[in-house]
Amino acid sequence: MSKRREVILTLLFNGIVPWLLYIWLSGQMSSLAALSIATAVPLIENVWHLARHRKFDAFGALMLFTFVLTLVLVACGGSEKMLLVRESMVTGSVGLLFLASVGFRQPLMFHLAGRFISNPEFKGNWQYAYFRFVMRLMSAVWGILLLSEAAVRTYMAFELSTAQFLALSNFVLYGFIGAAIVWTAAYRKHSARRLAAIKQTAAMAEAATA
Numbered sequence: 365m366s367k368r369r370e371v372i373l374t375l376l377f378n379g380i381v382p383w384l385l386y387i388w389l390s391g392q393m394s395s396l397a398a399l400s401i402a403t404a405v406p407l408i409e410n411v412w413h414l415a416r417h418r419k420f421d422a423f424g425a426l427m428l429f430t431f432v433l434t435l436v437l438v439a440c441g442g443s444e445k446m447l448l449v450r451e452s453m454v455t456g457s458v459g460l461l462f463l464a465s466v467g468f469r470q471p472l473m474f475h476l477a478g479r480f481i482s483n484p485e486f487k488g489n490w491q492y493a494y495f496r497f498v499m500r501l502m503s504a505v506w507g508i509l510l511l512s513e514a515a516v517r518t519y520m521a522f523e524l525s526t527a528q529f530l531a532l533s534n535f536v537l538y539g540f541i542g543a544a545i546v547w548t549a550a551y552r553k554h555s556a557r558r559l560a561a562i563k564q565t566a567a568m569a570e571a572a573t574a
Contacts, residue, residue, distance in 0.1 A: 449521045451537070452514040459510030462503045471503035494562055498555045506544055513540035 382402040389398035465472035470490070477499070478486055489495040517536050520529050 449518045452517040452521070455510045455537075456514030456518075459507045459512075459514060462507030462510065464507075466500050466503050466507070471500050473503040473506065474499040477502075489559065492559065492562060492566075494555075495559055498551075498559070502548060502551070505547060509540050509544045513537060516540075 386398050386402035389401055392398075462472050474490070513536060517529075517533050520533060520536065524532070
């Protein structure tokens with residue numbers, strides 16, 4: 365299977381299909397039941413990937429985590445305000461995962477990027493200190509922005525009326541996500557050029573000593 369096809373299938377089974385299934389089923393049954401069924405899709409895909417590759421798919425595991433957490437929050441119910449901040453609790457939890465992974469041997473962004481980048485040299489770049497710095501910085505920035513989004517929308521949920529919150533919350537969500545994507549794209553171009561220069565210098569030094 366080509367890398368592109370594998371990426372498309374990952375996005376379908378871990379993101380698009382479960383949410384479409386949830387939207388379709390939620391009109392025919394309770395939100396809890398619909399979400400339970402939708403969560404089974406990324407769960408099955410993750411089990412299949414684990415059985416086939418003998419390792420977890422970082423993106424699939426992250427999507428499964430968000431679905432399971434949402435399922436738990438729906439099951440817990442709560443007040444109207446708590447229902448409004450439910451999505452923020454999910455994005456905030458994912459943000460914490462990104463930040464915590466900065467201290468791991470390999471941060472979350474490295475595993476996510478490796479899942480979608482077809483460049484065969486990508487994983488080998490880990491040997492360069494600058495590349496490791498870039499992966500950790502990207503993980504930290506995404507963590508901070510997701511936590512900031514969660515904090516802003518939680519504040520809005522308790523300070524604004526429900527109508528005001530529903531009218532503005534998606535602008536905040538997409539604003540923070542959009543900012544993270546734009547920054548990542550711009551910084552990736554900058555860091556790629558610098559990494560290429562570092563690799564060229566290292567190759568020249570190795571050739572000189574050969």
